[in-house]
Amino acid sequence: MLSEFVKVATVADVPDNSMIGVTAGGEDILLVRIGDEYFALDDWCTHAAGMLHEGELHADEFEVECPVHEGMYDVRTGGVTMPPPEEDVAAYAVRVEGDDILVGPKG
Numbered sequence: 001m002l003s004e005f006v007k008v009a010t011v012a013d014v015p016d017n018s019m020i021g022v023t024a025g026g027e028d029i030l031l032v033r034i035g036d037e038y039f040a041l042d043d044w045c046t047h048a049a050g051m052l053h054e055g056e057l058h059a060d061e062f063e064v065e066c067p068v069h070e071g072m073y074d075v076r077t078g079g080v081t082m083p084p085p086e087e088d089v090a091a092y093a094v095r096v097e098g099d100d101i102l103v104g105p106k107g
């Protein structure tokens with residue numbers, strides 16, 4: 001469980017319209033960059049064992065596609081936008097401080 005903000009990457013690690021997998025507080029996290037906006041979700045698809053950072057980013061729709069059965073989530077909220085997943089993935093807050101990208105609890 002992520003209880004505080006943790007540095008997970010630098011801005012240079014995440015080119016525009018791309019995503020990487022990182023870990024923080026024992027969690028596997030998907031870190032997405034679209035333009036100058038960053039989003040972080042739980043990296044594990046809720047359907048089966050897909051790791052979302054190995055899937056495809058649809059930047060225009062703010063969606064990530066799972067590599068296993070093509071389920072999709074909104075990168076802004078973690079909400080399912082395309083089955084087969086039925087459960088949303090957790091979303092985290094992202095902060096940029098200088099060149100550092102930090103991920104922490106939402107809200």
Ligand code: FES
Pocket residue numbers: 045046047048049050066067068069070071083084085
């Ligand atoms: S494991 Fe992700 S859609 Fe099935």
